[in-house]
Structure formats: structure tokens, C-alpha cells
Amino acid sequence: MIELSYKPTLTGDKVTLRPFREEDFPYLEECLKDPEVLKLTGSTADFDRETVRKWYSTRNEQPDRLDLAIVDRPQEIVVGEVVVNEYDENNQSMNFRILIGPGGRNRGLGTEATQLFIDYIFEATDLCQLTLGVYDFNPRAKKVYEKIGFVFDRIDKNDLEFEGEWIDAINMKLTKAEWAKGQV
Numbered sequence: 001m002i003e004l005s006y007k008p009t010l011t012g013d014k015v016t017l018r019p020f021r022e023e024d025f026p027y028l029e030e031c032l033k034d035p036e037v038l039k040l041t042g043s044t045a046d047f048d049r050e051t052v053r054k055w056y057s058t059r060n061e062q063p064d065r066l067d068l069a070i071v072d073r074p075q076e077i078v079v080g081e082v083v084v085n086e087y088d089e090n091n092q093s094m095n096f097r098i099l100i101g102p103g104g105r106n107r108g109l110g111t112e113a114t115q116l117f118i119d120y121i122f123e124a125t126d127l128c129q130l131t132l133g134v135y136d137f138n139p140r141a142k143k144v145y146e147k148i149g150f151v152f153d154r155i156d157k158n159d160l161e162f163e164g165e166w167i168d169a170i171n172m173k174l175t176k177a178e179w180a181k182g183q184v
């Protein structure tokens with residue numbers, strides 16, 4: 001069992017991570033429709049608005065995962081989201097993912113949001129490790145994950161077809177033991 005019913009607000013210098021609110025939806029929609037987000041997360045733009053709205057309006061009720069909005073602090077604007085999901089009981093592991101829309105990228109927000117979120121997850125749970133997947137054509141995300149301490153685990157060859165080319169997915173992991181070394 002994983003217990004993530006409590007939805008915290010985590011405050012950093014550049015970002016606040018907080019539970020979703022009804023008024024966040026237009027900002028989230030802008031992030032989700034951004035061509036770079038679509039490409040780098042392997043998603044399509046033809047989603048149903050009401051389904052997505054319902055998805056975000058129900059995130060705060062989920063006991064076994066944590067989804068938080070990333071708020072750009074000075075402007076108080078939602079620029080993306082951080083998520084841990086897919087609890088794996090055998091390995092005491094969950095999957096991490098992040099996305100930031102065009103207004104929030106390349107200013108250090110992703111690095112700070114990832115660090116804040118992962119610190120919280122390891123402090124608040126008994127999880128032994130976090131995993132993630134990143135497409136091989138996303139060196140910026142890889143750089144951020146490596147800075148936080150994620151290391152290469154394995155490759156899923158030809159995981160995504162993008163504009164006629166097959167892209168590998170790189171799986172990375174961060175164990176609680178490795179994370180704890182950075183806390184002293």
C-alpha cells in the first residue's frame with residue numbers, strides 16, 4: 001500500500017507545488033497543447049477537453065498517487081505539473097514525470113520543481129526508489145534528471161515513432177539510498 005491522500009503545498013524559491021484548482025485548467029490546457037510538450041511526452045493533441053478537465057478535477061481525491069501543479073512564483077501562474085504514479089508494491093517503487101509549458105521552461109523551474117517534489121516523496125513515504133522514462137531526443141530533461149541524481153537503468157529500443165523515426169526511451173532510477181546521500 002502507498003498512502004498519498006494528503007496533497008501538500010511545497011514552496012521553493014522559484015516555484016510552488018500545490019494541489020490543482022478549478023481555475024488552473026486553461027493554463028494546464030495551454031501546457032498540454034504545446035507542440036514541444038506533445039513531442040517530448042509522446043502525446044497527441046486530439047484530447048477531449050471535458051475528459052481532461054475531469055481528470056484534473058479528480059487528482060486531489062487520489063490516495064495512491066500525487067499530482068501537483070507547478071506554479072511560477074513571481075507571476076502566480078500555473079506552468080506545468082509533477083506526478084508520481086504507477087505504484088509497484090514488489091519494488092516499493094513509483095514512476096515520476098514532469099511537464100512544463102512554453103512559459104516556464106529554461107529558467108530553472110523544472111530543476112527546482114523536481115528536487116522539491118522528490119525530496120517530499122522520499123521524506124513522506126517508505127518508497128525505495130523512483131523511476132522515470134525519457135525519450136532519447138530530450139537531452140534537456142535528461143540533464144535535469146541527472147542533476148537530481150537519477151542514473152541510467154535500461155533502454156526500451158524504438159519506443160516511440162516520431163515523424164517517421166523510431167526513438168528509444170531511456171529508463172532512469174533514483175534509489176532512496178542514493179537520494180539520502182545528498183541530504184547530509
Ligand SMILES: CC(C)(COP(=O)(O)OP(=O)(O)OC[C@H]1O[C@@H](n2cnc3c(N)ncnc32)[C@H](O)[C@@H]1OP(=O)(O)O)[C@@H](O)C(=O)NCCC(=O)NCCS
Pocket residue numbers: 036037040041080098099100101104105106107108109110111112133134135138139140141143144
Ligand atoms: C524537461 C523540463 C521539465 C525541464 O525543465 P526546465 O525548467 O525547462 O529546465 P531547467 O531550466 O531547470 O534546466 C534545464 C537544464 O538543461 C540544460 N539544457 C537545456 N537544453 C539542453 C540541451 N539541448 N542539451 C543538454 N542540456 C540542456 C540547461 O542548461 C539546464 O542545465 P543547467 O541548469 O545545468 O544549466 C521542461 O523543459 C519540460 O517540461 N519540457 C517539455 C516536456 C518534457 O520534456 N517533459 C519531460 C518528459 S521526460
